[in-house]
Amino acid sequence: MKVSGFTFIRNAVHYDYQVVESIRSILPIVDEFIVNVGQCEDGTLGLIRSIGEPKIRIVESVWDETLRKDGLIYAQQTNIALAQCTGDWAFYLQADEVLHEKDYERIQKALRDHLSDPVVLGFTFRYLHFYGDYWTVNPWGYHRAVRIIRNDGQMESCGDAVGFWLKADQGYLQTVHQERVRPSGATIYHYGYVKPPRVLLDKFRYQVACYHGDHPGKEQARMLAKETYEFEDYDIMKNFIDAHPAVMMQRVSQYSVLKPRRNRWLNWRFYREVMRRGFRG
Numbered sequence: 383m384k385v386s387g388f389t390f391i392r393n394a395v396h397y398d399y400q401v402v403e404s405i406r407s408i409l410p411i412v413d414e415f416i417v418n419v420g421q422c423e424d425g426t427l428g429l430i431r432s433i434g435e436p437k438i439r440i441v442e443s444v445w446d447e448t449l450r451k452d453g454l455i456y457a458q459q460t461n462i463a464l465a466q467c468t469g470d471w472a473f474y475l476q477a478d479e480v481l482h483e484k485d486y487e488r489i490q491k492a493l494r495d496h497l498s499d500p501v502v503l504g505f506t507f508r509y510l511h512f513y514g515d516y517w518t519v520n521p522w523g524y525h526r527a528v529r530i531i532r533n534d535g536q537m538e539s540c541g542d543a544v545g546f547w548l549k550a551d552q553g554y555l556q557t558v559h560q561e562r563v564r565p566s567g568a569t570i571y572h573y574g575y576v577k578p579p580r581v582l583l584d585k586f587r588y589q590v591a592c593y594h595g596d597h598p599g600k601e602q603a604r605m606l607a608k609e610t611y612e613f614e615d616y617d618i619m620k621n622f623i624d625a626h627p628a629v630m631m632q633r634v635s636q637y638s639v640l641k642p643r644r645n646r647w648l649n650w651r652f653y654r655e656v657m658r659r660g661f662r663g
Contacts, residue, residue, distance in 0.1 A: 387405075392420030394426040395425045398577045402429065403480055492566050502564055503532050512575060516576060579611045617644065620646070
């Protein structure tokens with residue numbers, strides 16, 4: 383059995399992506415790792431090269447700025463990396479997503495157990511979405527996503543690269559073809575919202591442009607008018623008291639709690655959000 387890992391990245395230094403930790407977290411369980419590095423001038427290419435791991439294979443690309451709508455550029459760049467994968471399975475990990483070493487064995491077992499079963503096309507992962515700092519989790523983020531697919535050419539990244547679909551009918555793997563997907567039993571630690579507020583606002587501006595072009599929505603426009611990103615829901619988020627992946631410990635040790643927070647159970651806004659979005663933990 384051969385397992386390929388793959389991702390894309392651009393401006394990792396400028397936007398403070400945890401991309402080195404992300405790649406290091408997956409290397410022990412893949413045979414190769416493809417990194418599609420978009421053209422940029424902030425030293426991202428050198429950063430990836432500095433990892434110095436022979437499993438890593440870098441491809442370079444120039445982003446098509448005409449695809450700056452609905453996040454389609456992200457799926458296109460993901461598929462560039464996917465096309466270079468040579469394994470039986472292709473394991474997608476975005477640049478702010480990290481695996482925990484405690485999950486390595488169960489991931490490998492799932493892949494081995496289903497290698498010879500063509501019915502199984504992919505595996506889902508549970509998610510922890512960190513918000514503002516490394517001790518706070520957003521329980522209302524998406525709870526599962528497909529991150530491993532059978533690498534037989536049937537599937538590709540779609541939409542804004544959150545998931546995959548079957549090329550034959552463009553049916554989303556996690557919904558239309560959910561009977562062909564299995565749980566991996568593992569969790570992905572997502573750190574996209576753990577950045578200095580000014581850096582996060584810069585990233586937010588860029589993502590708004592990728593999704594909405596020159597026509598941001600009302601809520602996006604309101605945030606864009608601010609000087610730094612404001613974690614408006616921080617006070618109603620969930621505490622994280624478990625251990626982070628080992629590759630993240632240096633970052634975590636150098637970061638501070640965003641701000642003091644009351645118990646969310648004593649905050650009326652928490653109950654308003656539960657009524658609006660349901661209790662998610």
